[in-house]
Amino acid sequence: MRPAARVNRIKPSPSTAAAQRVRELKAAGHTVLDLTVGEPDFDTPDHVKAAAVAAIERGETKYTPVNGTPELRAAIAARLARRHGLRYSSDQITVGGGGKQVIFLALMATVDSPDEVIIPSPYWVSYPDMVLANDGVPVIVDCPEADGFKLTPARLEAAISADTRWLILNTPSNPTGAAYTAEELRGLADVLLAHPQVWVLTDEIYDEISYGHGQLPTLVAVEPRLADRTLITNGVSKTYAMTGWRIGYGAGPAELIGAINTLQSQISSCPSSISQAAAVAALTGDQGFVRDCVAVYQGRRDKAVKLLGDIQGLSCLAPAGGFYLFVNCTSLLGRRTPAGQVLHTDEDVTRYLLDTQRVAVIHGAAYGAPGYFRISFATSGDVLDESCQRIARACADLS
Numbered sequence: 001m002r003p004a005a006r007v008n009r010i011k012p013s014p015s016t017a018a019a020q021r022v023r024e025l026k027a028a029g030h031t032v033l034d035l036t037v038g039e040p041d042f043d044t045p046d047h048v049k050a051a052a053v054a055a056i057e058r059g060e061t062k063y064t065p066v067n068g069t070p071e072l073r074a075a076i077a078a079r080l081a082r083r084h085g086l087r088y089s090s091d092q093i094t095v096g097g098g099g100k101q102v103i104f105l106a107l108m109a110t111v112d113s114p115d116e117v118i119i120p121s122p123y124w125v126s127y128p129d130m131v132l133a134n135d136g137v138p139v140i141v142d143c144p145e146a147d148g149f150k151l152t153p154a155r156l157e158a159a160i161s162a163d164t165r166w167l168i169l170n171t172p173s174n175p176t177g178a179a180y181t182a183e184e185l186r187g188l189a190d191v192l193l194a195h196p197q198v199w200v201l202t203d204e205i206y207d208e209i210s211y212g213h214g215q216l217p218t219l220v221a222v223e224p225r226l227a228d229r230t231l232i233t234n235g236v237s238k239t240y241a242m243t244g245w246r247i248g249y250g251a252g253p254a255e256l257i258g259a260i261n262t263l264q265s266q267i268s269s270c271p272s273s274i275s276q277a278a279a280v281a282a283l284t285g286d287q288g289f290v291r292d293c294v295a296v297y298q299g300r301r302d303k304a305v306k307l308l309g310d311i312q313g314l315s316c317l318a319p320a321g322g323f324y325l326f327v328n329c330t331s332l333l334g335r336r337t338p339a340g341q342v343l344h345t346d347e348d349v350t351r352y353l354l355d356t357q358r359v360a361v362i363h364g365a366a367y368g369a370p371g372y373f374r375i376s377f378a379t380s381g382d383v384l385d386e387s388c389q390r391i392a393r394a395c396a397d398l399s
Contacts, residue, residue, distance in 0.1 A: 040238065041380065042289075044173060055277035071277075072277075098247065116136065157191050196229070231251070236282050304377050308391070326367075333349070336396050
């Protein structure tokens with residue numbers, strides 16, 4: 001077999017690889033505290049599951065329109081209107097097999113060599129490889145902890161070139177939990193208005209999971225003049241504990257949505273009809289589940305930030321949204337383990353935690369930010385407590 005060049009340009013997802021390593025250790029009989037998984041530990045709400053069962057019983061098990069059922073597109077449009085005051089028609093919304101698929105198809109529909117895509121770092125692990133797979137050039141812009149891990153107007157302006165095609169803006173962010181305020185989005189919008197060739201892909205998959213900041217803004221609501229070159233992507237996976245149902249969506253200009261639909265018609269024909277019925281129930285039904293989950297996440301966040309902050313050599317900012325902590329471990333680099341190994345990189349740190357304490361985290365370099373590691377607090381409070389105790393022991397054992 002001779003792989004196509006696009007396969008050789010990309011690498012397997014580091015988060016998927018970390019999860020596989022955990023599964024292998026567990027299969028070998030080891031007890032591992034897994035803080036790698038980027039999915040809620042809650043079950044899908046009962047009324048959502050019931051809607052799926054009802055759809056099956058009604059015989060809704062056939063192909064749907066390529067861009068999703070009219071009912072689901074209407075529910076998505078209603079959510080965007082209710083949440084942000086934005087108006088999207090049915091032909092401006094597409095539904096795919098998860099938010100990841102929608103993002104990939106948007107890039108596939110628009111990117112050719114030598115188009116550039118600006119990606120603020122730290123970034124979700126898939127963005128650069130998606131760009132590379134579609135013949136684009138990822139332009140990584142470092143957004144340091146001192147700036148709250150957020151892109152500034154000056155850094156954006158410096159990164160734009162004649163070949164810039166897209167800016168990807170993830171808010172709240174995976175892995176940092178950083179979320180942009182309306183004022184910060186206003187600053188970025190002013191730069192973008194001066195560069196009409198640059199489109200914006202806003203990944204808002206964690207937008208319902210935010211802490212103490214009210215409803216998070218979206219770029220198009222802050223600057224409506226960007227609507228004709230902005231794609232909002234989102235989904236039901238994180239908010240409603242529906243990762244396995246594989247439903248994501250995009251809202252943007254009809255011409256772009258049409259191109260995405262053309263590609264989807266040749267790739268997957270349509271999303272699952274049953275999952276779409278469940279997603280309608282999630283978006284239109286009682287939202288108490290979401291509020292309850294966010295309250296639990298916030299309690300876990302506060303506990304984990306305190307426990308980790310008490311460990312000498314570690315620090316982390318409290319995330320504004322999502323369910324991750326991005327832990328600064330630069331003070332551990334150069335130190336020596338009890339076995340005599342020097343920790344040169346953040347990957348050495350994460351391997352040390354796994355090998356000696358059976359705590360699984362993901363190294364920061366996977367997200368474009370060496371010197372950190374990511375933990376997910378979408379797990380029980382007991383697991384968080386024990387994990388932090390084990391991490392503390394590992395750090396105390398270093399010389």
